[in-house]
Amino acid sequence: MGNEKILSGRIAVPEEFQEVFSHFYFAENNSEGTITQTLLPSYQTIMIFIFGEKALIHTQNDASLEVEKSIVLGPVKKAFDYSLPAGSKILAANFKDDAFYRFFGPAAISENLPVDSDSLLDENCFTALWNRLAGIEDQERQVECILEFCRPYLRNRNPVVQQLIELNTTAYSPIKEVAGDKKQTERAIQLTHKKHLGYSAKEIMRFRRFLKAVQIMQTIAGRASKEDWFEIIEQCGYYDQSQLINDFKHYINLSPSRYLKLQCSICSPLE
Template sequence: CIVLGPLKSAFEYTLLPGSQILVVNFKGDAFYRFFGKAFLSQHLPINPDEVISENCFSYLWHQLNGMTSVSDRVNCILDFCRPYLKSQHSTAALLANFKDSTRNPVKTIAEETGQTERNVQLTQKKHFGYSSKELSRYQRFVKAIELIQHVLLSSKKVDWFEIIAECGYYDQSQLIRDFKHFINLSPRNFVRFQHDICRASGE
């Protein structure tokens, strides 16, 4: 059992033959609410028992190891987490539930709550592990992925300049940097990878 957080770019790992992996994603500020901090390690995974004073993760691992059903394991993890989750910070709750894509969340929440923008930024970094700028970059990348997949489903050729304009990229090099950063693939290799998956599933 290891903990990595928060992940901001692609990384490689290897599983031994016969190994199993169950990945738990902490949504929003749940990582902070569970561990009391959003950053555990900048480079290396750590043993979660070193973060929480109780030797609880070792016990959880033994419980999960005795289960074969994924749904049973998920329910076990959810039940395990509930007693440890702290109440959500009021500003963090506003940030997590902010849905207006036409407005700056930090500026809007600062105005509504009478805080400085810097204070809201620090709260976001502390509770979520990333800044609003980093979040915007990720959301822009996700939008690009969705547009590309939509084009591929229609069996059309991807118009990269249209993707760049639609998602708000400055140029093609910025789009390439985001693909390399988040999934360690170039845009064209991503498209090739998607074609290979579709071809394999159709055989």
């Protein structure tokens, strides 16, 4: 999206990397003041590069963290705010499924707590990468640079995780199904799921229900009648309206109706 204040958008990933990154996101503050936006949870790990003025990430305990060059967040399980001062630019790589593990090891590195990206590897290679990116003006060329940089670090996917990823969107109980197929205990499969993906199968099922509700709500923005709310509850598998409200409070600390009013200042993983 673009307006006089902020220029932002998504950059698609080449076919070679579609198993690794869902997309890249960029934003640039062209106004004279600081712009604050909310990022919805995505259950992805995100590596963010900052150029120009330092960005601010507002943590859940109401503290603010200045970020000068790069930071890692994730898996992002709850919404958080970030601020871009005038002249600040960001480029975010959104890791898909087990991709972060395949690069760096255990996926649940930080939940919503930021991590210095250079701490992920023995060398300060991300500082060197940032220096290269800072000399490139075009965002698509920056993405090409990142993809070329990361290619040597990617490891093969664990076959058990491959099966879990495939079943997470179709099976009612992926853990039980994979455990039976692989002749392992459900506990062992649960641990593998958490280690490689950074979240449990139960967590991702709840999140996908919430995400479906958000997607439907984006189509009814501006009207949201009583009938619309019942349609969301039924289509997404909620027991009642209170369960729907509880999920919105859990993930973004807003009621569904409040979310509809604030959509313009919220960055959705669906966009």
